[in-house]
Amino acid sequence: MDWFPLFNSLRIAAISTVVIFFSGIFAAYYIAKLPPILKGVLDVVLTLPLVLPPTVVGYLLLRLLGPTRPLGAFILEAFETKLVMTWWSAIFATVVVAFPLMYRTARGAFESFDRDLADAGRTLGLSNTWIFWRVRMPCCRQGILAGAVLAFARALGEYGATSMIAGYTPGRTATISTTVYQLWRTDNDALAFRWVLVNIAISAVVLLAVNLLERRSRSAGRRKAVG
Amino acid sequence: MSLIVAIEKTYGAFHLDVSFQAEREILALLGASGCGKSLTLKCIAGIERPDRGRIELDGRVLFDSEKGICLPPQQRRIGYLFQQYALFPNMTAEQNIAAGAHHLKKSQRQQRVAELLTLLHLEDASGKRPRQLSGGQQQRVALGRILAAEPEVILLDEPLSALDSYLKFQMELDLSDLLASFGGITLWVSHDRGEVYRNCRRVCVLDNGRSAPVTSMTGLMAAPGTVSAARLSGCKNYVTPAPTEDPYVVVIPDWGGIRLRCGSPWQADITQLGIRANFVRPAQSDALNAIPCWVARVVEDVFTTIVLLRPEGAVPDAPLLRMELPKDLWTGAQALTVSVAPEHILLLR
Numbered sequence: 001m002d003w004f005p006l007f008n009s010l011r012i013a014a015i016s017t018v019v020i021f022f023s024g025i026f027a028a029y030y031i032a033k034l035p036p037i038l039k040g041v042l043d044v045v046l047t048l049p050l051v052l053p054p055t056v057v058g059y060l061l062l063r064l065l066g067p068t069r070p071l072g073a074f075i076l077e078a079f080e081t082k083l084v085m086t087w088w089s090a091i092f093a094t095v096v097v098a099f100p101l102m103y104r105t106a107r108g109a110f111e112s113f114d115r116d117l118a119d120a121g122r123t124l125g126l127s128n129t130w131i132f133w134r135v136r137m138p139c140c141r142q143g144i145l146a147g148a149v150l151a152f153a154r155a156l157g158e159y160g161a162t163s164m165i166a167g168y169t170p171g172r173t174a175t176i177s178t179t180v181y182q183l184w185r186t187d188n189d190a191l192a193f194r195w196v197l198v199n200i201a202i203s204a205v206v207l208l209a210v211n212l213l214e215r216r217s218r219s220a221g222r223r224k225a226v227g
Numbered sequence: 228m229s230l231i232v233a234i235e236k237t238y239g240a241f242h243l244d245v246s247f248q249a250e251r252e253i254l255a256l257l258g259a260s261g262c263g264k265s266l267t268l269k270c271i272a273g274i275e276r277p278d279r280g281r282i283e284l285d286g287r288v289l290f291d292s293e294k295g296i297c298l299p300p301q302q303r304r305i306g307y308l309f310q311q312y313a314l315f316p317n318m319t320a321e322q323n324i325a326a327g328a329h330h331l332k333k334s335q336r337q338q339r340v341a342e343l344l345t346l347l348h349l350e351d352a353s354g355k356r357p358r359q360l361s362g363g364q365q366q367r368v369a370l371g372r373i374l375a376a377e378p379e380v381i382l383l384d385e386p387l388s389a390l391d392s393y394l395k396f397q398m399e400l401d402l403s404d405l406l407a408s409f410g411g412i413t414l415w416v417s418h419d420r421g422e423v424y425r426n427c428r429r430v431c432v433l434d435n436g437r438s439a440p441v442t443s444m445t446g447l448m449a450a451p452g453t454v455s456a457a458r459l460s461g462c463k464n465y466v467t468p469a470p471t472e473d474p475y476v477v478v479i480p481d482w483g484g485i486r487l488r489c490g491s492p493w494q495a496d497i498t499q500l501g502i503r504a505n506f507v508r509p510a511q512s513d514a515l516n517a518i519p520c521w522v523a524r525v526v527e528d529v530f531t532t533i534v535l536l537r538p539e540g541a542v543p544d545a546p547l548l549r550m551e552l553p554k555d556l557w558t559g560a561q562a563l564t565v566s567v568a569p570e571h572i573l574l575l576r
Contacts, residue, residue, distance in 0.1 A: 114313065116309050116311065116313040117313050117315060117316075119269075119272075119274045119300070119307070119309075119313070120307065120309055120313035120314075120315075120372075121315075121326070122273070122274070122299065122300035122301055123272050123273070123274070123300045123301075123303070123305060123306060123307040123376075124306075124326060124327045124329070124372060124373070124375075124376045125301045125302075125304075125327075125329065125330055125376050126301070126326060126329055127301065130329070134315075134326075135315050135317065138317040139315075139316060139317055
């Protein structure tokens with residue numbers, strides 16, 4: 001069994017989770033401060049990929065990044081690099097599709113953050129950056145971590161947009177999800193089944209991790225309540 | 228050293244219009260809940276921005292709408308004790324106080340934090356998180372954090388409201404000692420006249436977003452001036468008076484036209500007459516300001532007896548006169564004459 005699809009899926013999911021982690025927190029923090037109308041519009045735009053079919057996201061990405069499209073053509077000319085049909089092309093797809101999960105959970109966590117804590121910090125002469133990293137982030141840690149894990153899981157399982165923008169090249173762009181489809185299509189049922197089992201195992205581990213995180217935060221809360 | 232505040236802010240249907248000057252003292256801001264006390268403090272601290280006006284601390288302009296000056300809270304040197312203390316929940320008591328001393332070098336910071344932990348009797352609590360601390364300890368940590376930042380002004384937002392009454396008085400004594408050693412300007416926001424009376428010499432009454440001129444605490448008790456100030460100062464009885472030919476005598480139509488002599492003369496804008504319940508006393512029928520009454524109801528309080536009286540000849544829906552007596556002075560009766568000394572008749576706008 002060639003393990004390349006597993007390795008490829010993991011690196012795509014890991015890189016896109018890092019990208020989503022910072023961009024999601026950044027967006028959640030700054031969009032919360034915008035005037036209501038602008039906030040509403042941006043909120044819809046950034047959440048749209050969560051409800052759109054991944055093929056629609058893939059189509060839109062191809063329209064933007066394809067070698068004959070403005071951005072794709074520019075990059076091709078300037079850097080002699082094609083943005084599609086490489087292993088890292090899939091990162092564009094997974095970032096867009098999984099971003100709303102991080103953005104929305106982080107925003108929920110920031111919204112439940114007690115404003116008085118930040119205000120207290122400011123009256124003590126502490127900079128906004130200090131307050132963000134030393135108070136806001138630790139207080140919202142659970143929500144932000146949950147968002148990151150969910151985004152990772154979603155990125156790992158992405159199929160539709162990935163298959164459109166990165167295609168399926170064994171040993172180059174194949175991921176677990178595209179491999180399962182390809183194997184099933186070519187009647188290699190036994191191998192397809194093995195990859196399905198691998199996928200289920202990874203997803204189960206991720207969900208287990210989420211549950212453990214939640215239980216730990218709950219028991220920490222109980223300890224505090226007793227003390 | 229003085230803090231000069233003159234600000235206006237509109238918040239939906241609510242309009243805040245506050246002006247006062249505080250010196251090196253503990254100045255009380257006394258007002259009912261929702262009268263804009265917290266909003267005033269937030270404007271002074273720089274957390275909220277007023278629409279118009281000016282805030283000046285010791286000659287330093289913190290806010291001036293005309294000149295477009297609005298210093299961020301970080302540059303104001305104004306400490307704010309939040310009602311729920313707003314301690315950082317992810318840090319220990321010691322780390323919370325150290326956060327306030329962030330501007331100091333590391334060695335100085337450690338020394339300062341250790342001093343404050345000792346001063347506030349928090350040595351045993353230093354390693355605990357806010358949730359593991361009692362209400363009193365939480366307040367001391369919050370105060371320590373503020374003192375560590377070396378502010379010029381301390382704002383206290385209902386500092387004793389989050390504590391239960393058993394702890395309250397001890398905390399109040401500790402707080403007043405601490406503020407005495409602070410020596411800067413303190414604004415003490417409260418709705419409790421007793422708390423304010425015990426801790427502040429001067430008071431600014433806030434009524435529905437508007438501030439009254441600053442007066443002495445004893446002045447507020449003796450002559451509150453307005454109905455809302457009288458209510459905040461604890462006055463229980465109100466009735467509508469009418470003037471007579473003698474400016475020092477008013478007539479009360481609702482109480483059968485009884486005439487009362489006052490300590491101050493009538494003025495055109497008087498709308499109500501106030502009488503404190505503990506200045507109503509049983510009297511002879513020929514006493515000055517004698518009011519013959521029927522006893523409508525008797526309520527036993529913890530240390531006093533509250534007697535609700537209906538003056539003779541009162542119209543049916545006239546307000547009852549509330550008298551509060553030490554228990555041993557109440558002998559029980561169905562009718563009696565009471566009186567109020569002229570200086571205790573409050574003429575209110």
